[in-house]
Amino acid sequence: xxxxxxxxxxxxxxxxxxxxxPVGTWLFVVMAALFAFALVRGYLxxxxxxGRVGVVIFMGAFFVLCILAATVLLIRRSTLEIxxxxxxYYGNPTARSKALGVRQLVLDRSSGDELSMVLSGPQGxxxxxxxxxxxxxxxxxxxxxxxxxxxxxxxxxxxFSA
Numbered sequence: 234x235x236x237x238x239x240x241x242x243x244x245x246x247x248x249x250x251x252x253x254x255p256v257g258t259w260l261f262v263v264m265a266a267l268f269a270f271a272l273v274r275g276y277l278x279x280x281x282x283x284g285r286v287g288v289v290i291f292m293g294a295f296f297v298l299c300i301l302a303a304t305v306l307l308i309r310r311s312t313l314e315i316x317x318x319x320x321x322y323y324g325n326p327t328a329r330s331k332a333l334g335v336r337q338l339v340l341d342r343s344s345g346d347e348l349s350m351v352l353s354g355p356q357g358x359x360x361x362x363x364x365x366x367x368x369x370x371x372x373x374x375x376x377x378x379x380x381x382x383x384x385x386x387x388x389x390x391x392x393f394s395a
Contacts, residue, residue, distance in 0.1 A: 247316075248316035249316075249385040249389060250312060250313070250314050250315075251312070251314075251377055251378075251381060251382060251385060252310050252311070252313075253311045253312075253376035254376055254377075254378070255306060255307050255310065256376070257306045258303045258307045261302045261306065262299075264295075264299045265296055265299035265300050265303065268292050268295045268299060269292075269296050271288075272289065272292035272296060275288035275292055276288050309325040310325060310376075311323060311325050311373075311376065313377055313382065313385075315382075315385045315388075315389050315391075316389060317342070317389045317390050318342050319340060319341045319342060320348075320372065320386065320391070321337055321339050321340075322337060322338040322372040322373065323336065323337050324336060324337070324373075338370055338371075338372050339370070340363070340364070340365050340368060340370055340372060344365045344367070344370075345366070345367070345368070346365075346392055347365065347366065347392050347393070347394050348363060348364070348391050348392065348393050348394070349364055349365070349393065349394045350362070350363060350374075350379060350383075350393070351363075351371060353373070360373060360374075360375040361373075361375060361379060362374055363382065363386075366394065
C-alpha cells in the first residue's frame with residue numbers, strides 16, 4: 234500500500250510511506266481455516282467423549298495459534314518512509330530489535346543522493362537492501378517491492394547508480 238502525501242496534489246515535501254506486504258499473514262489464515270475444518274471433522278467423527286476433548290484441545294490450540302500469528306504479522310509490519318531529505322526504515326518491533334536498540338535506520342541526503350540496491354547479510358542468507366555507497370547503512374528491503382521503492386525514491390528526487 235502506497236500513501237502519497239495528503240490528497241491528489243501531493244508535493245515533494247510530503248513523504249511517501251510504504252509498508253511491507255502481509256504475505257505471511259495469508260499462510261496462517263489458510264492454516265487456521267484448515268485447523269478449524271479439522272476441529273469440526275474430528276469432533277463429529279470422534280467415537281468417545283475423550284476423543285472429542287482431545288480433538289478440541291489439540292486442533293483448538295493450533296487454530297488459536299494460527300490466528301494469533303496472523304494478527305501479529307498483520308499488525309507488526311515494517312514501514313519505509315521516503316522524503317526528499319531522508320529515507321527512514323521503521324522495523325517491526327521484535328524482541329531481537331528491541332534488545333539491540335534498532336528501531337529505525339536512516340539514509341540522509343547529507344551522505345549523498347545516489348542510491349544503490351545491494352544484497353546484504355551473511356553468505357547464503359543475503360537479502361536485498363537499499364544504501365548510499367559509503368554511508369555504512371543498509372535498509373532491508375526483503376518484504377518491500379523493489380520496483381515500488383525505486384519509483385517512490387525517484388519521485389522524491391533520489392537517484393540510482395547504474
